[in-house]
Amino acid sequence: MNTGLTEQEMRNALGLDIKAEAAPEEPEQRQVSPPAAVPKPKKRASTGLRVTLRVTREFEGEESLFIHDANTLSRFDAEQLARKAAAKEKYRFFELVSIGAIGQL
Template structure:
């Protein structure tokens, strides 16, 4: 499947083969004295408020335990995706981080 273009022609067509602008060797950048530059205080940071999630998300509810046939606890994970599979995978990763090893998925419901 040959188009008949060479690599040089393709580079020219994409604009990758343009020469860099020549800089005169005798030209030096002008540096202004430090006294003429005004010193200002940096702008203060504006505290940001957390943005609420707009739109639906999925809530995954699981029964989890750290040992087989041990004490079960309820684990709830809110996923910011609309894919049930991805939400369950995110919940499993969160379980692993929390140190839980065994789980049973109770429900996956949409939360507005």
């Protein structure tokens, strides 16, 4: 498979005849500045509900307000959690006053 080309002609054809004496250029030295402080996204006020109950220890006794912050989005679950928490505080009678997002009440 003789093509009749000399080694020098092949080097010229492939672009390898450039002399290696020329030193490759050094890449520019860029000054690396520290990244700008990325502002953190604002956290929501809360993802829970605040339940307010009117509670008494005795039937028709002295009433007081009981406020419970539930970490749930279900109004039903929030009310049940508030009733359980009030029962732990020895309250026996409950009346629901309000349920709303923690940031709104």
